[in-house]
Amino acid sequence: MAQAGLVPKEEAKTLPHEILALGAGDAWRHRTAFVFDEVRVSSRPRNATELAASKPVKDKDVLLLDHLAGSFTPDGEHGRTAPEVSTRPDAGGVPTLGCTFVPAKFGRGVRAVVQPPGSWLQFAHDHLGLTHALDWRWHRYMGALDLLLTPEVFRSRIEAIHRKGLKYYVYTYKAINPLHPNYEEYFHEWGLHPRTRWMNPSKIPTARNYDADSTCANSPYTDYFVASFEKVLKESDLDGIYMDGNTKASLCANSHHGCGYRDSKGQWQGTYPIFATREMLKRLYAVTHLNKPEGIVDVHQSFCLCIPTTSFCDIIYTGEHEPFSPERLPEIRVRYARRAWGIPIETLGSTPLYLRYARRYWAYMLIHDARVRPGGANGRNDMQRKTARIRDVIEPFREPGCQWLPYYRPSPFESRTSQVLVSAWGRPKGDYMLAVACFAKAAGTTESRIKLNLNGEWKATNPLTDEVFSIENKVLHLKLGYEDFRLVHLEKTPRQ
Numbered sequence: 223m224a225q226a227g228l229v230p231k232e233e234a235k236t237l238p239h240e241i242l243a244l245g246a247g248d249a250w251r252h253r254t255a256f257v258f259d260e261v262r263v264s265s266r267p268r269n270a271t272e273l274a275a276s277k278p279v280k281d282k283d284v285l286l287l288d289h290l291a292g293s294f295t296p297d298g299e300h301g302r303t304a305p306e307v308s309t310r311p312d313a314g315g316v317p318t319l320g321c322t323f324v325p326a327k328f329g330r331g332v333r334a335v336v337q338p339p340g341s342w343l344q345f346a347h348d349h350l351g352l353t354h355a356l357d358w359r360w361h362r363y364m365g366a367l368d369l370l371l372t373p374e375v376f377r378s379r380i381e382a383i384h385r386k387g388l389k390y391y392v393y394t395y396k397a398i399n400p401l402h403p404n405y406e407e408y409f410h411e412w413g414l415h416p417r418t419r420w421m422n423p424s425k426i427p428t429a430r431n432y433d434a435d436s437t438c439a440n441s442p443y444t445d446y447f448v449a450s451f452e453k454v455l456k457e458s459d460l461d462g463i464y465m466d467g468n469t470k471a472s473l474c475a476n477s478h479h480g481c482g483y484r485d486s487k488g489q490w491q492g493t494y495p496i497f498a499t500r501e502m503l504k505r506l507y508a509v510t511h512l513n514k515p516e517g518i519v520d521v522h523q524s525f526c527l528c529i530p531t532t533s534f535c536d537i538i539y540t541g542e543h544e545p546f547s548p549e550r551l552p553e554i555r556v557r558y559a560r561r562a563w564g565i566p567i568e569t570l571g572s573t574p575l576y577l578r579y580a581r582r583y584w585a586y587m588l589i590h591d592a593r594v595r596p597g598g599a600n601g602r603n604d605m606q607r608k609t610a611r612i613r614d615v616i617e618p619f620r621e622p623g624c625q626w627l628p629y630y631r632p633s634p635f636e637s638r639t640s641q642v643l644v645s646a647w648g649r650p651k652g653d654y655m656l657a658v659a660c661f662a663k664a665a666g667t668t669e670s671r672i673k674l675n676l677n678g679e680w681k682a683t684n685p686l687t688d689e690v691f692s693i694e695n696k697v698l699h700l701k702l703g704y705e706d707f708r709l710v711h712l713e714k715t716p717r718q
């Protein structure tokens with residue numbers, strides 16, 4: 223896609239983030255299947271003779287000259303080319319994941335990738351190792367598990383997903399839409415009191431996904447919800463359930479189902495139905511796994527970790543609208559470090575880019591053995607591919623028998639920089655995968671030194687790019703930016 227170039231008197235500083243994008247609209251969308259051989263940016267227009275020269279030459283008017291010659295594996299983030307001429311020390315090009323260095327007219331160049339063809343489902347399964355597909359638009363009303371499609375069409379949709387080797391599960395929320403046929407008859411008994419509208423009513427009649435009133439887990443609504451889910455699961459061959467906030471035990475004073483109490487001053491007060499919510503989760507977990515042993519109970523809950531109600535799930539998806547910052551590290555450690563609670567944690571990222579992958583989320587998650595879940599296999603393929611690459615690299619270090627060495631416990635890996643934190647996984651075969659995250663706000667990059675209290679000689683590589691890090695006198699050297707991370711594979715060098 224053609225983008226407007228600079229016009230006379232315009233400077234590169236007016237470009238967003240001073241980034242020159244080649245062959246793509248931005249870092250996420252559009253790909254052009256070019257081979258990029260050389261990049262030269264000059265301070266003046268070049269004449270025809272200069273442009274016809276056999277190779278872009280370096281002279282006093284060159285601001286940037288990058289031969290795009292590298293030997294690393296592009297990971298779209300850390301692997302950078304080394305320009306021969308540049309105005310800034312960090313001015314290397316970052317080839318997108320999937321690009322390769324190939325022979326070109328002037329030495330080596332970068333072959334850019336094209337957007338993978340075919341359906342997102344095929345792509346997600348073949349290239350990302352995606353195992354579960356979550357459907358958001360499957361029911362007619364929030365809270366009532368009735369189908370938007372006819373049972374036959376719905377069933378065939380699920381069959382198509384199963385044929386791709388994926389599990390299929392559905393989005394739910396514990397609220398009921400006022401248009402639902404059961405609302406008039408049952409809401410007084412099912413509802414949270416005071417009435418709590420999940421979101422403001424939409425002016426669009428069909429956009430009623432969130433336009434609903436909250437129900438209480440302590441009410442017979444739970445029986446209705448669990449039974450409806452079991453019915454749909456069996457009839458339509460679902461593999462699980464996604465719950466958006468259902469695990470929150472919301473304050474309720476509805477005496478129609480037993481919530482609330484009168485205080486010593488005679489005032490009616492609400493109660494938090496935490497045990498009823500826990501029982502609801504138990505039942506949903508049992509329905510799912512008795513029918514589908516490989517099924518999933520996926521709990522989405524942000525702003526808190528309520529373990530009594532989230533114990534009966536397979537994964538917690540949290541952190542939405544909760545901006546990350548180094549000040550939050552102690553809280554992140556308590557809430558997100560999976561080893562503390564036994565349930566895997568995935569985060570969305572945070573506002574304002576909570577729907578988009580950003581490597582800073584991984585800086586917070588990897589050192590706590592938690593993950594980032596990228597949203598949307600469709601259209602943001604790099605986000606998915608980058609996540610898949612990180613997962614492929616770290617999962618072999620998380621198998622039974624592997625050791626977890628978090629930064630807050632004694633470990634052979636000792637950061638010499640207080641704002642650089644190191645956690646590691648160790649395998650029985652004797653190698654380590656280090657997750658190193660930097661929270662120093664110093665401008666540019668921070669020189670990080672990590673003492674390796676290990677016997678023998680060791681080699682350190684970036685498993686995503688195959689670049690080698692230097693180790694001098696058992697000190698590993700890395701350069702990291704603010705909220706930046708590196709994975710480092712540490713292997714013992716065989717004796718000569």
Ligand SMILES: [Zn+2]
Pocket residue numbers: 413414415438439440441474475476479480481495
């Ligand atoms: Zn209640």
